[in-house]
Structures are given as C-alpha cells and as structure tokens.
Amino acid sequence: MGNALKAFSDLDNIEGDPETRRRFQDGVRGVDYVLAFNGADHKLDNIKKRETFEANLEKEGLQLERDNTQRIHFIKIHAPKEVLYQYAEILKIKLPMKKIPGQDQIYDEEYELSDGVRNCCSNIFKSIQLNPEKFPPKPKRIHFEFQRNYEHLFECEQPNFFDAGTRIYIINFILERQHFVEGEETPDNLGIEKLLADGVYESAYTLHDDTDRDLLLSEWANIKKWKHLQPLDAIKDYFGAKVAIYFAWLGFYTHMLIPVSIMGILFFVYGFFTLHTDPISQEICNDNKTTLMCPQCDRNCDYWELKKTCTFSKVNYFIDNNMTVVFAFIMAMWAVIYLELWKRYSAGLIHRWGLTGYNHEVEHPRPEYLHKLRKNRKFAKKLEEMDPESVFEPEVPFWTTKFIPSFTSYSIVVLSICISIIAIFSMVVYRMAQKASHSVLGDVDSATYKVMAMPFTAGIIDLIVISILDYSYSYLAVKLTDWEYCRTKTEYEESLTTKNYVFQFVNYYSSLFYIAFLKGKFVGYPMKYNRIFGFRQEECSPGGCLMELCVQLVIIMVGKQAVNGIMEMLVPYLMKKIRKFMTRVGIKRRSSEEKLVSCNQWTEDYHLEPWRDNLMFGEYLEMVIQYGFITLFGLAFPLAPLLALINNVIEVRMDAVKMLKYIRRPVAQRVRNIGVWFGIMTVVTKIAVASCAMIIAFSTNLIPKIIYRHEHPNDEGLQGYLNYTLAYFETKDYTISPLLGESKYGNVTMCRYSEFRNPPWHGNPYKRPLFYFKILMARLAFIVIFQNIVGVLQTLIAWAIPDVSAKLVRRIKRENFLLREHIIEYERRQAKKEIEKKIVDKVHGLTSNIFKSGVNNNLLNNGVGTFSDPIEEEDDDVVQLRKRNIQQDDATPL
Numbered sequence: 001m002g003n004a005l006k007a008f009s010d011l012d013n014i015e016g017d018p019e020t021r022r023r024f025q026d027g028v029r030g031v032d033y034v035l036a037f038n039g040a041d042h043k044l045d046n047i048k049k050r051e052t053f054e055a056n057l058e059k060e061g062l063q064l065e066r067d068n069t070q071r072i073h074f075i076k077i078h079a080p081k082e083v084l085y086q087y088a089e090i091l092k093i094k095l096p097m098k099k100i101p102g103q104d105q106i107y108d109e110e111y112e113l114s115d116g117v118r119n120c121c122s123n124i125f126k127s128i129q130l131n132p133e134k135f136p137p138k139p140k141r142i143h144f145e146f147q148r149n150y151e152h153l154f155e156c157e158q159p160n161f162f163d164a165g166t167r168i169y170i171i172n173f174i175l176e177r178q179h180f181v182e183g184e185e186t187p188d189n190l191g192i193e194k195l196l197a198d199g200v201y202e203s204a205y206t207l208h209d210d211t212d213r214d215l216l217l218s219e220w221a222n223i224k225k226w227k228h229l230q231p232l233d234a235i236k237d238y239f240g241a242k243v244a245i246y247f248a249w250l251g252f253y254t255h256m257l258i259p260v261s262i263m264g265i266l267f268f269v270y271g272f273f274t275l276h277t278d279p280i281s282q283e284i285c286n287d288n289k290t291t292l293m294c295p296q297c298d299r300n301c302d303y304w305e306l307k308k309t310c311t312f313s314k315v316n317y318f319i320d321n322n323m324t325v326v327f328a329f330i331m332a333m334w335a336v337i338y339l340e341l342w343k344r345y346s347a348g349l350i351h352r353w354g355l356t357g358y359n360h361e362v363e364h365p366r367p368e369y370l371h372k373l374r375k376n377r378k379f380a381k382k383l384e385e386m387d388p389e390s391v392f393e394p395e396v397p398f399w400t401t402k403f404i405p406s407f408t409s410y411s412i413v414v415l416s417i418c419i420s421i422i423a424i425f426s427m428v429v430y431r432m433a434q435k436a437s438h439s440v441l442g443d444v445d446s447a448t449y450k451v452m453a454m455p456f457t458a459g460i461i462d463l464i465v466i467s468i469l470d471y472s473y474s475y476l477a478v479k480l481t482d483w484e485y486c487r488t489k490t491e492y493e494e495s496l497t498t499k500n501y502v503f504q505f506v507n508y509y510s511s512l513f514y515i516a517f518l519k520g521k522f523v524g525y526p527m528k529y530n531r532i533f534g535f536r537q538e539e540c541s542p543g544g545c546l547m548e549l550c551v552q553l554v555i556i557m558v559g560k561q562a563v564n565g566i567m568e569m570l571v572p573y574l575m576k577k578i579r580k581f582m583t584r585v586g587i588k589r590r591s592s593e594e595k596l597v598s599c600n601q602w603t604e605d606y607h608l609e610p611w612r613d614n615l616m617f618g619e620y621l622e623m624v625i626q627y628g629f630i631t632l633f634g635l636a637f638p639l640a641p642l643l644a645l646i647n648n649v650i651e652v653r654m655d656a657v658k659m660l661k662y663i664r665r666p667v668a669q670r671v672r673n674i675g676v677w678f679g680i681m682t683v684v685t686k687i688a689v690a691s692c693a694m695i696i697a698f699s700t701n702l703i704p705k706i707i708y709r710h711e712h713p714n715d716e717g718l719q720g721y722l723n724y725t726l727a728y729f730e731t732k733d734y735t736i737s738p739l740l741g742e743s744k745y746g747n748v749t750m751c752r753y754s755e756f757r758n759p760p761w762h763g764n765p766y767k768r769p770l771f772y773f774k775i776l777m778a779r780l781a782f783i784v785i786f787q788n789i790v791g792v793l794q795t796l797i798a799w800a801i802p803d804v805s806a807k808l809v810r811r812i813k814r815e816n817f818l819l820r821e822h823i824i825e826y827e828r829r830q831a832k833k834e835i836e837k838k839i840v841d842k843v844h845g846l847t848s849n850i851f852k853s854g855v856n857n858n859l860l861n862n863g864v865g866t867f868s869d870p871i872e873e874e875d876d877d878v879v880q881l882r883k884r885n886i887q888q889d890d891a892t893p894l
Helices: 002-011 044-059 081-090 103-110 115-124 148-153 164-175 192-197 210-219 232-239 241-273 279-285 306-317 324-352 367-375 377-385 398-436 447-483 489-518 546-586 601-606 615-632 640-662 676-699 702-711 721-725 770-800 806-861 871-891
Strands: 033-038 063-067 072-078 094-096 143-145 203-205 726-730 750-754
Touching: 033 164, 033 601, 044 063, 044 192, 072 601, 081 148, 081 164, 103 806, 148 806, 164 232, 192 203, 203 601, 210 232, 210 640, 232 241, 241 324, 241 615, 241 640, 279 306, 279 721, 306 546, 324 615, 324 676, 324 770, 324 806, 398 447, 398 489, 447 489, 447 546, 489 546, 489 615, 489 676, 546 615, 546 640, 546 676, 615 640, 615 676, 676 702, 676 770, 702 721, 702 770, 721 726
Parallel strands: none
Antiparallel strands: 033 072, 033 203, 063 072, 094 143, 726 750
C-alpha cells in the first residue's frame, strides 16, 4: 500500500513535453486518432493482423507513429492534407469557400431592423450572451461539396479549414474499411470494430484538446453559466454535428419550457386563491352530519367519515378547477408550436454548419451491413462472379431477405411489451392486495394512507420494476437490430431507437394510463363488486383519481431524472478513478509489466470511459420521456413543466461536464436533424391531445358539474353537487360482510359510495339513472369536440409556421445563384487559360520549327538536303485557336 501511495505522489508530478503532448515527435503534426494495445500481447496472429492493418493505413496515406515506451503501446495517426482532400471529395463533405463577390450584400439585406432596435435587444439580452472575445462569431461563408478540381475556390490555406471533427470523421471512415489479413480480404477481417471485438487492439479513440476543452469547461460546462446561451458552433467543431444538434435541441426545448412553466405556476396560484370558492371541498370539510362512506375492502374494514378527505379534496382542487381545460388547451398548442419552431431553428443551424442537403443517400453502407450481405447464401454466387476488389452492394429485396428478420425482431418486441404490461398489471394487483390488507401503515381508512402512503410505495416499486425492465430490454433491442438489414448507420440507429422507445413508452406510461383511465371506472357497487383474482378493484376518492395521478407522476418523473442524473455522472467518474487506480498502481498487471504513466494526451484519455454509440440514444430518450410526461399527463400536475425546466437547466451543464471530463472524445458524425426523435415527439403530441381530452372527461369533475348545472339551474353554488355524486347503499344488501365484528359507528344501516346509481328505495335499485347516461354522452362529445378543435388549430399552426423561414429560403436561393455563377466564371477562366496555354505551346512549336527550317535551308543552300516548311500545315490550327479566344473575350460580361 505504501508503494501505491508513493506511485500516486510520483505520477502527479510527471508532465509531458508540451510540444509533443498531442503531437508527433517532430512537434508539428498533430495526433488525430489513437490505437492502443497491450505490449505484452505476443500472439503471432494478433501481431500479423496489427502489422497488416497498419500497413494498409499507411497505403491510404495516413501517417503513423508508434509509442512503445509503456506497457500499453499506442499508434498515433495523423491525416495529411492530401488524404483529407481525397476523402472529403469521396464523402461529399461541404466545406467553406472563399468569399464570393456579392455575398456580403445577401447578409446585409437580411438585417432590416434599425440600429436602435438592435442595440436595445442586445442590451436586454446582454446578460445571457456569450463572450464575443472567447467565442468570436465566425465569418459567413458559403459551403460547397469539396472537389479537388475546385480546390482554389476553397479556403484551403486556412489552418482550421478541416476542423477536428472533419479530420476525425474521415480517419474513422478509413479505419472502418481497412482489412487486416493479407490475401484474405473478406468482411470477416474488415475494420477497426472487428479488431476491437477480437482483442487485437484494446481501444481506438480520438483525443481531447486541452485548449478547446478548458474553454468549454469554463464557459459552457459550468453550472454558474446556467443562464448563458450555449456556444453551439464551438460544440460542433469539437464534438461534431450529431452531438451539437442534441445540445441545440435540448437548449431550445429548455427555453420553450419557460412560458409553459409560467402558465403552470399561474394556474397553480389560481387554484390557491380560489380554493375558498370550491363547493365540494367546503361541503366535505364542513360535513357536520357525518356522512359515512362504505368500507373500501371486503374484510375487517370499517365505515369511514367523508370529512376525513378534507385535506385531499382541497389539494385536488389545485389541479381540478375551472381552468383545467384552459391549461390542457395551452399545453396542446404549446406542443405543436414548439415542434414547428424547432424545425425552423434547426434548419438555420444545419445551413450554418454546411449540412443542408445531407441525407441517407450520401451515407456509405455500414461495414456490418456489407458483411451480412456476403454471408447470405442468396448472394454467394454473385460474390464469386464479382471482382474481389469491387464494392459488393446488390439490391436487397424486402420480402425475400429483409422481411423475416424484421418480422421476427418486432415480434419479440411485442412479446417484451406484453411482459412489461404483465409487470405493470402485477403492480395493480399489488395495490389491490395492499388495499385488502389492514396492517400496512396503520389505519387503512385514514386519508394519509389512501392519498399518500399507498401511491408512494406503489410508485417506488413501480420505478424499480421499470428500471430493471429498462436495462434488460436495452440489451435485447441491440441484438434484434443487429439481425436486421440496416444499410446505413442512420437507418440502424433509427430502427434501434424505435424499438427502444416503443418499449419505454409502455414501460414508463402504463401505470399512469391505468390511474388516469382505468382506476375506479369499473369498480361496481357494494352489492356486486367487480373483482380480479378475488380482489376488489381500487376505488377513486370522492374527488377523483387525479390527485393520485399527480403523486405517481411526480414520483416517476422526478425519481427517473434523479436516478439518471446520478448514474450519468457517478458511473463515468467512478470508472475513470478505478481505471486510473488499476493502471497506475498496477493491481491487474503482472509483476513484469510497467505502470501506465499519464504523461501526454493519449495516455490521459486512455483512462476515460469509452464513447458508446448508444450514449446519445440514452440522452435523447431521457428528454423525450420527460416530454411525454408533461404533454400526456402534465394536466395532472401543472408544475411538471417547471420541474422539467429546472432539471434541464442542470442537465445541459452536467451532460457537458460528463462528455468533456469523463468520456473519450466521440467520432464526429454528420446529421441534418435529430432524426427519428422528431417523429416520435410528433406522435406523442397527437396522443397527448386525446389523453388530455380523456383525463378531463373521465378524471375531473368538469363534465358532471356542467350537466348538474343544466339539470339544476337554481343551485348556483353547486351546494348539492357532492350529495348528487354519492349514491346510497343499504348495508343489509351486502353479499360479503366487510366487518368481522361491530362497527365503531354502531349499527350502520346506510352508507354512501361515489357512483351515479339509484338508491335502494328506487323502483330499479342500484341501477344507472338517466343522469349517468347524460354525463357519459357529454363526456364522449367533449372528447370528440376537444380533439377536433385542437387538431384543426394544430394543423393551422403547422401550416402557418413553415419548416424553413422565408429569410433562409431566400438566402439559400441567392447563395446557390452566386455559387453557380461563380463556378461558371471559374470554369470559363480555366478554359481560357487552357486555350492560351495551347496557343503558347503552338507558338513555341512553330518557333522551334522555324528555327529548324532556317537551319535546314542553310543546309539546303549548302547542298546538304531539302526541307519542307511546316508553317503552312500549322497555320489553320493557330487561326482557329485565336478565333475561339477572341469569341471568348467578346462573350465575357463587363
């Protein structure tokens, strides 16, 4: 142990050479990528694979340098400009061009606001703006797909012409497609992923940059900067567009939560100040005649007083009052406005980053996809007939090849969803059994038990079950997606995302849907209860199940976010510390091995948590699940948007810290939007309209109150409404006596229960009255009307807000026009230079021929021989070239 502590103290004082910290030994070439393997790996097969793979990388033009000074050997990779030029053209990467004459006019005309208005706005939002000295605005440039023929049109001389993300993207593309077995170039020995899976290399990663990382840590990944805007351009340059678009979306979503959070607070305040006007809570709390309610379990449950739910009824009024339908309407409008504005905002970002027009067709097929095709028997014969060096990517039919894997995959997904529903159903049975028990938390008839204790314990167990199913299904979804024929990486990720989200939708929302739409709706009545496995179904309190839905929502929403936040930060931190401790102290090493010293960037980053492709999926999933909470069930808790806002403000900064300090730098990837997540949120928004309509119709008192007012116009204060919602039951009609002994209330002959049924003295006792059917029809009518009105308004909003702003459309058109004219002019100049060059070459040829002719004439005059002058043969070509040259000059616009 003493040696271990001494190792820590010695290693903390070691510093690498700053000139070669993340460079080659020449101090000039930077390290773009690193491969690491165990120096003690002396397996002949692995050595040959590494040698072949590295030799193929060098054949591609990459420059390699080896660091074998420690027990972990590192291969440093640098991509020279020639390789970057070649693959930038192959991958159709858009890069900034030199300033084109006339482009400044495009940008100047976009700012139509006066200087005074612009200065006023800048002063108002000055406190949240980025520091222009640390994040200077980039000059506006037109992006165009790089082509070496037009190299002089691009800003190639700029040192950051290829930013770090582009360099990393190109190198990773090369690494994924290099063979490592000489003479047997098949998909089984293709790519760095296969080498990592086989243990030939321990890891392959890109390096963090201390200068850029320190700037982002201080100005972005800092909770003190919570109110500042994010440096999206700097994030894009450092992490790539895929990570940057996530943070842009998260920041936009967080800002959009501000207005709806304010509305939720106002809605809650309204309930607080109008609480004294609620006739239901007033009547419950002032129940002097002691209304006795029927027991809520079959055995050993006593009657209970209605006024015990006084506190519950008051709290319930905060979320079930006259403004409930208004808040639901606002949430529905907010959701569609948020989605439409995001499309506009993201279109501007994508254009600024030079990714406009990027789509699946530009992407190259995944090596795993090509491997899968080569192993398919149907394509074996075609493979034998093809040139081994050619790219094998035939057309893959859906019904004969893709259908069975896809059908089987989604069938297993449906089976997993059924398992999840069974688990949720078991929670319902648990709640029923808990209700039937008398000794869980004291008096089962107490308001504390009914309102808080049982929902809380059930919510905790529900959260645990959800988490277990979540981790097990995530592993299964990856295996199922690997089985499918996903051509590109985007297709693969979208398929995986869809499977995971469908499962998570059921996993996280099932219990909430149960409380909102099923609980207390099919209970029956004391004479004939509807039972499941012999247990009575749960009943809603006289005020409804909305309060319990609120409690369950808060537990799952806040609990999930807290657990995810802890796991996201704690696990990478602990893994980094454990890995560093193991490698420094040498617990896992052999006695002959050296300790790994962190003396440069590649050895430091080796200790970080490896970047996983599904990491961004987890980040998106967490936020989209949250979006579902506040749109589908936010009606039950108006402060849910506020909780989401507070969580997201912290989430942005914590995710930034995690990615900068505890996880290796990811490989930059190109995207044009947030992918399938936008479609998922669109579907959730549509479902949310129906959800809000059904919650208002069946879980609130809005519709029964309206019908009661219509039936009893003289009761302006709704003083008789509570009595109207409570049915009578004669205790002698019990088929199963709920009491084993005597009641503390004596001989009870009549009790009340929350239902619309005829009293026992009616001609049709315990049957549904006409009033019930009027309420049912009104509820169904409300759902239809609410959905249609909101749906029409959402469609109008989506139509009124175009996906791309008119200003951006004009800019793209004008930029394309300028770019087209600029390239035509460049081609004309190049053609003119070629003609002039040909003319010069002709003139030089004629001059030499004239010189030779003069010599031959002299020889002829001296009697040596004869000479035929070639000038007349060449004159016609020269004349034609000169004529074409003159025509080009005449056609040149002034």
